[in-house]
Amino acid sequence: DTGVSQNPRHKITKRGQNVTFRCDPISEHNRLYWYRQTLGQGPEFLTYFQNEAQLEKSRLLSDRFSAERPKGSFSTLEIQRTEQGDSAMYLCASSQGNRAEGTDTQYFGPGTRLTVL
Amino acid sequence: GENVEQHPSTLSVQEGDSAVIKCTYSDSASNYFPWYKQELGKGPQLIIDIRSNVGEKKDQRIAVTLNKTAKHFSLHITETQPEDSAVYFCAARNLNSGGYQKVTFGTGTKLQVIP
Numbered sequence: 491d492t493g494v495s496q497n498p499r500h501k502i503t504k505r506g507q508n509v510t511f512r513c514d515p516i517s518e519h520n521r522l523y524w525y526r527q528t529l530g531q532g533p534e535f536l537t538y539f540q541n542e543a544q545l546e547k548s549r550l551l552s553d554r555f556s557a558e559r560p561k562g563s564f565s566t567l568e569i570q571r572t573e574q575g576d577s578a579m580y581l582c583a584s585s586q587g588n589r590a591e592g593t594d595t596q597y598f599g600p601g602t603r604l605t606v607l
Numbered sequence: 608g609e610n611v612e613q614h615p616s617t618l619s620v621q622e623g624d625s626a627v628i629k630c631t632y633s634d635s636a637s638n639y640f641p642w643y644k645q646e647l648g649k650g651p652q653l654i655i656d657i658r659s660n661v662g663e664k665k666d667q668r669i670a671v672t673l674n675k676t677a678k679h680f681s682l683h684i685t686e687t688q689p690e691d692s693a694v695y696f697c698a699a700r701n702l703n704s705g706g707y708q709k710v711t712f713g714t715g716t717k718l719q720v721i722p
Contacts, residue, residue, distance in 0.1 A: 494650070532613075532696045532712030533651065546709075581650050594702065595641070596710065598650030 492516060494599035496582050502605045503572055510568045511602045515584030522565050523596060524557055525581040526550065533581055533598075539565060540587065572606045579603050609634040611699050613713030620687050621721050628716045630697035631679040637699040637711075640680050642671060645694045645715075654695075655682070658702075687720045694718070 495514045503509050515522050520541050525533035536555070538546040541562040551557075554572075559565040569576055580603075583596040610633040620626050632640075638659035643651035657664045657671045657680065664671050668687075673680040684691055697713040 496650075530616075530715065532611075532698070532715050534712075535709055583650075594708070595653055595656070598643075598652065600648070600650045 494582055494584055494597055496580075496599040496602050498602060499600060500603045500605075502607065504607050505572060505574060507572055508568065508570045509572060509604065510566055511580055511582075511604075513565045513567070513582030513584075513599060515564070515582070516586075516597060517563075519584035519586050519597075520562070521585045521587045521594070522559055523583040523585075524565070524567050525583065527579040527581055527601070536567075536580075569604075572604075574606045577604055577606045609637055609699055609701075609709070609711040611697060611711050611713040613697050613716060615716060616714065617717045617719070619719045619721060622687060622689060624687055626682075626684045626687055626691070626718055626720075628682045628695055628697070628718070629679060630681070630699075630713050631677075632699040632711075633678065634699070634701065635675075635678065636701045636703070639700045639702045639708075640671070640673060641698050641700070641710075642669075642682050643696045643698065643712075645696065647693075651696055684718075687718075689720050689722050692718055692720045 497512045522539040524536040527533045539559040554570045557567045579601040581601045583598045585596045613630045641656035644654045645651040668685045670683045694715045700710045
């Protein structure tokens with residue numbers, strides 16, 4: 491399977507704990523995105539990497555959230571001191587950044603569902 | 608920033624009938640409009656997209672139309688099948704802006720195809 495993969499698929503944690511999610515993008519894609527999706531809503535942009543550089547962060551990404559892409563391949567999203575409001579599906583997407591293609595299509599992973607008790 | 612509205616939020620059709628989902632966007636600079644299908648427990652999957660220099664695009668039973676003047680675009684699914692049941696999201700993006708071109712999603716339409 492050469493699509494975007496995310497681990498774990500589900501995470502249940504107690505309020506106040508730290509959690510870390512991993513995303514492995516499609517291998518030739520240089521752009522990587524994190525989104526958050528709550529029930530009944532579309533994905534909301536959190537942050538974006540071009541290779542290893544984090545170029546954009548949403549105001550939704552509070553100080554408790556941090557994302558890294560150390561070698562320009564996989565990425566991790568960490569949430570510190572989790573709150574019940576953090577419960578959501580966290581989606582990762584990647585794209586090739588091919589301007590010539592004219593669309594820069596984003597391909598999504600299956601997501602990590604976080605439940606904070 | 609961009610705001611995308613999507614209607615209806617739920618849609619039930621009989622198998623074989625057509626389904627239409629409509630979206631409006633606010634930023635006239637948006638020039639790329641993808642549609643995603645999300646099945647239960649999975650991430651969104653691109654099903655069709657359209658650029659602003661095209662008014663209509665078709666791929667088998669799926670078509671998308673775009674009215675730039677009115678800033679709305681629609682997804683049309685003909686001869687619906689039970690496997691079309693899913694949540695559909697429209698989105699808008701400005702591919703020409705510098706830096707990151709944010710994708711703004713609609714709130715989704717839950718389509719149920721009744722056998």
